[in-house]
Amino acid sequence: MKKNQTIPDKIWHFFCSVKLTVYTLVLLATTSIFGTVILQNGMEQEYRRLYGEAFYNLIKVFNLNDMYNAWWFLSLIIILCINIVVCSIERLSITWKIIFPKQIKFNPQRFRKLKNLEIFTVNEDVKSLSGRYKTFLSKTAGKVIKEDTDSGIVLYAERGRWTRIGVYVIHSSILLLFIGALIGGLFGFKANLQLDEGETSDTAFIFKKKMSVNIGFSIKCNDFFVKFYDTGAPEEFRSTLTIIENGKESFTKDIRVNQPLRYKGINIFQSSYGTAQPDSIILDIIRLSDKEVTTKTIKVGQEIQLPEDQGLFKLEGFMPHFDFRGTNLGEAFIGKITQKDGNSFQIALPIKFPTFDKMRKGAFAFVVKEFEQKYYTGLQITKDPGIWYVYSGFILMIIGCWITFFMSHRSYFIEIKKDKDNRSIISISGTTNRNSQGMKLKIQKIVVKLKGK
Amino acid sequence: MNSSLALSSATFIYALASVFYIGSFTFKKQILAKVGFIVLIIGFLDNTLGIILRWIESYQMGYGHAPFANMYESLVFFSWTVAILYIFVELKYKERIIGVFATPLIFLAIAYASLSPDISSKISPLIPALKSNWLIAHVITCFLGYAGFAVAFGFSLMYFVKPKNSNNKSIFAKLPSWELIDELTYQMVVFGFLFLTIGIITGAVWANSAWGTYWSWDPKETWSLITWLVYAIFMHLRMMKGWHGRHLAWVSIIGFLAVMFTYFGVNYVLSGLHSYA
Ligand code: HEM
Numbered sequence: 225m226k227k228n229q230t231i232p233d234k235i236w237h238f239f240c241s242v243k244l245t246v247y248t249l250v251l252l253a254t255t256s257i258f259g260t261v262i263l264q265n266g267m268e269q270e271y272r273r274l275y276g277e278a279f280y281n282l283i284k285v286f287n288l289n290d291m292y293n294a295w296w297f298l299s300l301i302i303i304l305c306i307n308i309v310v311c312s313i314e315r316l317s318i319t320w321k322i323i324f325p326k327q328i329k330f331n332p333q334r335f336r337k338l339k340n341l342e343i344f345t346v347n348e349d350v351k352s353l354s355g356r357y358k359t360f361l362s363k364t365a366g367k368v369i370k371e372d373t374d375s376g377i378v379l380y381a382e383r384g385r386w387t388r389i390g391v392y393v394i395h396s397s398i399l400l401l402f403i404g405a406l407i408g409g410l411f412g413f414k415a416n417l418q419l420d421e422g423e424t425s426d427t428a429f430i431f432k433k434k435m436s437v438n439i440g441f442s443i444k445c446n447d448f449f450v451k452f453y454d455t456g457a458p459e460e461f462r463s464t465l466t467i468i469e470n471g472k473e474s475f476t477k478d479i480r481v482n483q484p485l486r487y488k489g490i491n492i493f494q495s496s497y498g499t500a501q502p503d504s505i506i507l508d509i510i511r512l513s514d515k516e517v518t519t520k521t522i523k524v525g526q527e528i529q530l531p532e533d534q535g536l537f538k539l540e541g542f543m544p545h546f547d548f549r550g551t552n553l554g555e556a557f558i559g560k561i562t563q564k565d566g567n568s569f570q571i572a573l574p575i576k577f578p579t580f581d582k583m584r585k586g587a588f589a590f591v592v593k594e595f596e597q598k599y600y601t602g603l604q605i606t607k608d609p610g611i612w613y614v615y616s617g618f619i620l621m622i623i624g625c626w627i628t629f630f631m632s633h634r635s636y637f638i639e640i641k642k643d644k645d646n647r648s649i650i651s652i653s654g655t656t657n658r659n660s661q662g663m664k665l666k667i668q669k670i671v672v673k674l675k676g677k
Numbered sequence: 678m679n680s681s682l683a684l685s686s687a688t689f690i691y692a693l694a695s696v697f698y699i700g701s702f703t704f705k706k707q708i709l710a711k712v713g714f715i716v717l718i719i720g721f722l723d724n725t726l727g728i729i730l731r732w733i734e735s736y737q738m739g740y741g742h743a744p745f746a747n748m749y750e751s752l753v754f755f756s757w758t759v760a761i762l763y764i765f766v767e768l769k770y771k772e773r774i775i776g777v778f779a780t781p782l783i784f785l786a787i788a789y790a791s792l793s794p795d796i797s798s799k800i801s802p803l804i805p806a807l808k809s810n811w812l813i814a815h816v817i818t819c820f821l822g823y824a825g826f827a828v829a830f831g832f833s834l835m836y837f838v839k840p841k842n843s844n845n846k847s848i849f850a851k852l853p854s855w856e857l858i859d860e861l862t863y864q865m866v867v868f869g870f871l872f873l874t875i876g877i878i879t880g881a882v883w884a885n886s887a888w889g890t891y892w893s894w895d896p897k898e899t900w901s902l903i904t905w906l907v908y909a910i911f912m913h914l915r916m917m918k919g920w921h922g923r924h925l926a927w928v929s930i931i932g933f934l935a936v937m938f939t940y941f942g943v944n945y946v947l948s949g950l951h952s953y954a
Contacts, residue, residue, distance in 0.1 A: 661860035
């Protein structure tokens with residue numbers, strides 16, 4: 225490093241070192257582990273319970289509860305990006321001259337000293353060999369340069385010079401990925417929407433930011449369907465959705481897990497489901513004294529008179545999980561009885577246990593006879609305008625890796641020299657920017673081929 | 678013939694192949710390695726047959742899915758990928774002795790699948806999230822990647838057993854030259870890296886089509902990224918900093934530990950979306 229550097233020079237130097245790359249990658253790899261062992265995006269109480277007060281403070285200082293969005297983690301990523309950009313700029317001018325040279329030159333002396341040099345003799349003169357070898361080399365590698373030496377000729381050919389660009393393709397793909405992620409983070413969202421069968425909504429809820437978002441059109445859930453294997457594991461979830469725009473039905477489509485609906489930049493995914501509150505139920509009201517049964521249809525929220533003016537019954541609502549003395553009895557309806565004397569109390573009618581209300585030993589027992597089972601569908605609604613940058617990054621990265629790892633810049637060198645018995649001494653060697661062992665094998669193969677003729 | 682018979686016999690045949698290779702190494706007899714190679718190929722064919730039969734059986738049971746859906750199936754497939762990769766390497770580089778460092782891995786993976794009490798070999802139906810063609814692409818590419826790293830790991834061990842002094846009389850002196858070990862390790866890492874990259878990418882595309890996010894930092898994803906970073910570090914150290922030999926072998930070993938943690942550790946120690954494989 226030079227002594228009298230200006231500050232910008234120093235910064236530039238800092239960012240164009242590969243040491244920085246390695247250190248940053250090491251830091252990213254090791255710190256990423258924290259996020260897999262420390263609970264992410266949990267509630268404050270959970271952290272206190274799991275880790276204790278002291279450690280919780282540490283977690284808060286370093287945002288370890290949401291560490292992949294923490295300032296220091298994002299800074300590491302930004303450092304990487306600057307590092308790639310600065311290095312590429314610094315290097316590209318040199319690489320460019322290598323990739324697009326004004327004239328291809330080679331140095332025979334260098335090839336004569338290579339480790340993979342193979343030498344053998346052939347009982348033929350230089351002239352007849354040179355024509356044949358030239359054709360051979362041009363088939364293997366492309367355009368051949370021929371030069372005369374004191375005692376014979378040298379042939380040179382190369383291919384794959386352009387593959388040196390591969391590294392730049394990989395590095396730009398990484399930049400593209402980050403750009404895509406940034407765009408997605410700034411202009412996209414990931415929200416949830418729960419729709420009962422028959423319900424319509426145009427507003428989803430973003431859990432992370434605790435705010436609602438209008439998605440630009442309305443979604444109606446016509447129907448939800450779930451199918452199980454005989455093992456009891458779920459086989460398929462399906463929601464039939466209708467998109468409603470400006471009050472008019474646009475179209476209807478089924479979505480399943482792995483088969484989302486994409487419309488106007490919004491993606492709608494099947495993510496969960498559950499039982500929803502039915503509209504109305506058919507209720508048997510049994511008078512315990514003489515077992516006389518009165519059957520009534522009653523809507524949720526409706527209040528009815530009990531037989532013989534014994535008071536009022538109101539169907540208050542539905543619970544997916546009714547807890548009775550610490551046991552979960554499953555889905556249940558909740559009702560309220562108001563007696564003639566004005567006293568009122570709540571009763572529960574669990575669906576799986578129809579005789580449950582008889583145990584109360586009131587004047588009447590209520591039994592849920594029938595109701596229409598309704599589901600709600602849990603939708604994940606996302607918007608990600610950065611996705612095409614990310615996908616282009618993916619494709620570029622694969623192409624770049626392929627070029628960098630499986631292609632190389634290879635040069636071949638064949639020298640034919642006359643010896644004193646008028647035979648020819650052949651020397652063959654080659655260089656490559658990657659996979660020197662492969663090159664060595666290739667040279668040996670060429671020797672076998674040339675000797676065979 | 679059914680799949681479990683084919684796969685348990687493959688386990689046995691792989692064990693035999695490892696024994697031949699180790700024998701060839703210990704007694705310095707080329708012929709044993711040649712036999713080992715043939716046995717290995719028979720084991721590989723048997724392994725292939727087992728996977729195909731299992732695929733057919735899953736259709737007969739009415740579940741109909743590719744045999745890459747649980748820990749057992751993934752381990753069997755892991756053996757298969759390591760085997761095919763090693764066979765390819767031996768054919769290409771004509772070095773038999775290195776089989777000592779690869780064949781035991783093939784045997785260990787499939788033996789662990791069959792013998793571990795925690796791993797069920799039952800064919801089970803697919804949950805809806807796994808019903809995707811991306812699953813097949815994702816699993817195949819990830820496991821090719823893991824196989825590359827596994828073989829690289831095996832080769833890295835040679836750095837620690839081969840004596841520095843070439844006149845040494847120990848059996849380890851017969852190992853290939855330093856250049857070749859270096860090259861082989863690097864080629865395997867490169868192969869693994871390309872496929873891990875494609876594996877992570879197909880996983881991301883799949884997640885995007887099933888859940889609407891291509892990356893959600895769940896532990897399995899994060900650990901596969903950590904693995905990817907370790908091998909990216911490996912490449913930079915080698916290409917830009919000129920690292921070679923034991924130092925670089927350590928990086929390859931750390932990388933393989935990360936692979937192992939991604940594969941087993943995340944399932945047994947941490948929890949996440951990927952609880953199946
Ligand atoms: C993860 C983020 C990455 C960063 C920050 C990064 C950064 C860098 C930097 C700064 C250099 C040196 C400057 C240059 O030659 O342009 C470099 C070189 C290199 N990188 Fe990366 N890199 C990353 C990922 C990768 C990946 C995934 C690969 C593929 C395996 C890769 C392959 C290479 C290669 C082969 C070189 C040598 C370039 C040459 O021969 O001139 N890099 N990288």
